[in-house]
Amino acid sequence: MAKRTHKARNAYICNACGVRLPKWSGQCPDCGAWNLVEEAPDLPAAAGRAGYAGGVEGGSEAVLLTAVEPQERARLGSGIAELDRVLGGGLVQGSVVLIGGDPGIGKSTLLLQACAALGQGHPVLYVSGEESPQQVGLRARRLGLTGEGVHLLPETCVERVLARAAAERPRIMVVDSIQTLHTELLQSAPGSVSQVRETAAQLVRFAKQADTAIFLVGHVTKEGALAGPRVLEHMVDTVLYFEGEGAGPLRLIRSIKNRFGAVNELGVFAMTDRGLREVSNPSAIFLSRHTESVSGSLIMVTREGTRPLMVEVQALVDESPLANPRRVTLGLDQNRLAMLLAVLHRHGGVAMFDRDVFVNVVGGVRITETAADLPVLLAVLSSYRDRPLDMALAVFGEVGLSGEIRPVPNGPDRLREAAKHGIRRVIAPAANVPKSGLQALDIVRVKSLSEAIEAVLS
Incomplete structure (x- = not known):
């Protein structure tokens, strides 16, 4: 009589609680989670737990951190x-x-x-x-x-x-x-x-x-x-x-x-x-090529990783026919824009509750740092007042909920990047400006949102 051969069967494991099941199930019978049971290879313990983080197969010994000599990887x-x-x-x-x-x-x-x-x-x-x-x-x-x-x-x-x-x-x-x-x-x-x-x-x-x-x-x-x-x-x-x-x-x-x-x-x-x-030189690609100043357009100095970057941010403010005005952003966090507009109303005296606000970062760059707060608000205010801003103006700074302008990391690097691209005037947090300043730049130190608005509209 021929000997029967048993086909290897795989196990099914719940990703929520880790229980092993003999067959797939839509709901885990142990913890009740849905759609978390997945197939996994039913391997022997030695094969399934082979390490690959640099240890020795068959077991590793604990060593003191001070005894480990760091080696620079090629x-x-x-x-x-x-x-x-x-x-x-x-x-x-x-x-x-x-x-x-x-x-x-x-x-x-x-x-x-x-x-x-x-x-x-x-x-x-x-x-x-x-x-x-x-x-x-x-x-x-x-x-x-x-x-x-x-x-x-x-x-x-x-x-x-x-x-x-x-x-x-x-x-x-x-x-x-x-x-x-x-x-x-x-x-x-x-x-x-x-x-x-x-x-x-x-x-x-x-x-x-x-x-x-x-x-x-x-x-x-x-x-x-x-x-x-x-x-x-x-x-x-x-x-x-x-x-x-x-x-x-x-x-x-x-x-x-x-x-x-x-x-x-x-x-x-x-x-x-x-x-x-x-x-x-990506800053030269992202900067505006307008022949003259336009309202709602402003240059901000952001930082991506270890490199400062000059990027144009555009804003458009228009009357809204809707009960709930739209807040649309491309390249920025939409929830943060709503928060900044509330700060502009509370500490700047400018209400946007009946206006649609659209904000776009030119070039498809996604900005995740808070240094874009002040440029976004000033671009929105420029579009709302229909007041074109100077093309040689750059802005960066974080805006707090109480209207203060907070410093951002690597302020001097941002200022040097602005000077390298022909920027003549910069509005920056007071704590980010070095005491000696930069000879090629007219730096406006601001501590509050009201001071920044006054510096722009004056």
Whole structure:
């Protein structure tokens, strides 16, 4: 009689309470959570818990923090200065970088350009799960890239990808994209939460053990967030996002997480017929090109990562036919605009309860810091009063709820950036202005919103 063979079965785990179930269920019978039961590989304890954070397999010993000698990790230049800036100075060996963005915004183009530059001195493996080698070759030819040292691997099984990577031993590996990979340990379809999490875990483990730098391309949802489990961003070392409109000429890359550099660092690129071209002086791109002063337009000095940036903010105030006037922002937090308008009413004496207010940051830049508070309010006031502001005026500063102007980080750097671009007058928080000042600038020190309004309208 033939001996029966038992098929390996996977386990199902609730992400809320961690209970293991014999089969999938829409609701966890232990904690009652809905839609949180997911498939997971039923591996032996030793295989399922293999570490990849730099410890010794089979167990690690605790050491004193003072006994650990810090070692500077070697960095590889990608040949693209703006990408190296966002990465914190270059690509760190053994790191995993996740790049997300809208379809067609330039993720594969940028990585192919970086691979072509890195391949001249290091072995590179480009894993394509979405395109054939012919499609990748046609793009490289269109971009004028030679592709020396770059090996293409059209594969979607992560086990076969890692087997080939172990044989090739590349210094850099690109996976385009993580949502197309699958592991043979799971039965679910590629792109599911369990597949993305397990394949990413295997790739991260390989990167740490083989000291290979890996780029992962990630899809995004319609809300703009990375598709897949949130834990994916925690597993990798660096998370980069493409910002801006895909139809525009500019492409902005922001570092959301970086274990080897500064976060919120911004890289600026221009899309051309030869691929992405880095913009070394983005302030010149974002500044206005008006021939004369217009109301509602103002230059603010923001800071993205380690670089000060000159950006134009535009405001439009109009009578509202609605009972609830609209507050629309592009590149800014809409809730913060509502708060600033309340401060303008309370401490500036200007009411906007019957007006629609629209605010836009030129160039598709998204400003998250509070230094944009004072420029936004002064631009709104300029549009409301129909009073054009000086084109050589720049403003920065945080506005508190009591109407005070609070200092922001790196004030002297912002002032020097303004002077470098021909700005003659700056309105800034008093605490941010050095005692000696700057010879090329007429700096107006303000401590309250009323002082800033008076400085603008006088």
